[in-house]
Amino acid sequence: MHPFGLSRADDAATAIAAHASDPHLAFIAGGTDLLGLIKDRAALPKHLLDINGLPEMAHIEAGPDGGLRIGALARMSDVAADQAVRRRFPVIAEALLSSASGQLRNMASIGGNLMQRTRCAYFRDEDDVPCNKRRPHSGCSAFDGLNRNHAIFGWSEGCVSTNPSDLAVALAALDAIVVVRGVTGDRAIPFADFHRLPGDTAERDNALGRGDLIIAIEVPASVEGRASHYLKLRDRQSYEFALVSAAAAIAIDGRRIRSVRLALGGVAHKPWRLSAAEASLRGLSLDDSDKLRAAIARSFAEARPLAHNGFKVELAQRVALRALKTAGDRA
Numbered sequence: 112m113h114p115f116g117l118s119r120a121d122d123a124a125t126a127i128a129a130h131a132s133d134p135h136l137a138f139i140a141g142g143t144d145l146l147g148l149i150k151d152r153a154a155l156p157k158h159l160l161d162i163n164g165l166p167e168m169a170h171i172e173a174g175p176d177g178g179l180r181i182g183a184l185a186r187m188s189d190v191a192a193d194q195a196v197r198r199r200f201p202v203i204a205e206a207l208l209s210s211a212s213g214q215l216r217n218m219a220s221i222g223g224n225l226m227q228r229t230r231c232a233y234f235r236d237e238d239d240v241p242c243n244k245r246r247p248h249s250g251c252s253a254f255d256g257l258n259r260n261h262a263i264f265g266w267s268e269g270c271v272s273t274n275p276s277d278l279a280v281a282l283a284a285l286d287a288i289v290v291v292r293g294v295t296g297d298r299a300i301p302f303a304d305f306h307r308l309p310g311d312t313a314e315r316d317n318a319l320g321r322g323d324l325i326i327a328i329e330v331p332a333s334v335e336g337r338a339s340h341y342l343k344l345r346d347r348q349s350y351e352f353a354l355v356s357a358a359a360a361i362a363i364d365g366r367r368i369r370s371v372r373l374a375l376g377g378v379a380h381k382p383w384r385l386s387a388a389e390a391s392l393r394g395l396s397l398d399d400s401d402k403l404r405a406a407i408a409r410s411f412a413e414a415r416p417l418a419h420n421g422f423k424v425e426l427a428q429r430v431a432l433r434a435l436k437t438a439g440d441r442a
């Protein structure tokens with residue numbers, strides 16, 4: 112095991128200053144991803160700064176307007192069980208309950224969940240095979256290797272990995288905001304801009320830099336939130352990362368779609384919003400499956416499957432349709 116020091120942060124400002132000035136320091140919350148990365152030697156911090164004692168970062172607040180503010184240190188199981196979350200945004204509770212295992216969800220934090228790194232087996236391989244995310248400019252073993260679980264949208268030849276977070280897919284569909292505190296103060300990052308595509312800098316997963324601490328997630332009130340659903344397909348039901356997943360949130364008039372938000376997981380380096388499908392679905396009847404299918408297909412014109420994951424193109428469309436219909440039945 113890689114040796115590291117450990118200390119506890121008492122206030123956010125000191126924690127942020129320490130992170131900004133020391134490239135070998137990492138924040139630790141639940142430790143459920145970071146310690147695995149250290150064991151796999153995919154992360155080698157010299158010092159861990161435990162942020163679990165930071166005040167007021169574990170609160171879940173239901174706003175009077177119908178929105179939510181979820182502290183970055185709230186545990187996944189607490190958020191999934193929260194009555195306001197379940198009532199206002201069932202898609203969030205369902206995404207969390209389909210993630211990891213009960214024990215992991217009791218430890219794992221919301222901020223850590225959004226920061227977790229890809230499950231690409233080459234990235235996690237302790238033998239340090241070529242991987243641009245792990246070691247920039249070393250190559251991508253998955254591009255010509257085993258890529259069944261990898262991306263069909265938005266990849267580059269430098270990295271074809273997918274983002275493993277289920278929660279992120281739900282938050283992408285809900286246009287959530289990530290509240291980040293850095294050395295120059297707070298900023299609000301729209302969820303679509305939080306995770307990034309790999310391009311030629313696969314080592315960067317998201318928009319954060321040194322000294323950035325996620326404080327909270329804000330979920331704006333939305334008419335679609337109550338009629339929402341998360342559907343996840345995986346290789347085993349007990350606990351496993353998504354092969355493909357979909358988050359759907361919908362508002363209807365009678366059985367006609369007034370507005371809809373759709374995002375996919377397991378298909379790209381970031382949660383993948385189906386914007387073309389959302390526009391085409393407006394005005395369609397939830398009972399006209401052929402037209403719904405054709406509208407969803409519009410977003411798949413840009414799909415680029417790899418050697419072993421062509422099946423995801425059809426599977427993802429089916430998952431999106433089922434998630435949409437289930438959300439519609441709740442409206």
Ligand SMILES: Cc1cc2nc3c(=O)[nH]c(=O)nc-3n(C[C@H](O)[C@H](O)[C@H](O)COP(=O)(O)OP(=O)(O)OC[C@H]3O[C@@H](n4cnc5c(N)ncnc54)[C@H](O)[C@@H]3O)c2cc1C
Pocket residue numbers: 137138139140141142143144145146147183184209210211212215218219220221222223224225226227275276277278323324325326350351352353
């Ligand atoms: C066996 C297993 C199965 C799993 N299955 C799933 C699954 O199906 N779906 C799913 O979504 N997840 C799954 N996970 C991942 C799990 O959800 C994450 O490990 C967990 O959410 C990470 O939270 P944590 O608090 O433990 O983060 P940590 O491990 O403590 O930290 C992870 C990263 O986040 C950073 N960090 C933590 N908090 C902050 C903050 N506030 N601001 C900035 N950076 C921060 C840390 O520095 C670190 O880089 C699984 C994990 C395991 C081990």
Ligand code: SF4
Pocket residue numbers: 229231232233234241242243244245250251252253254269270271272313
């Ligand atoms: S897909 Fe990304 S994470 Fe996986 S080997 Fe290639 S560069 Fe590394």
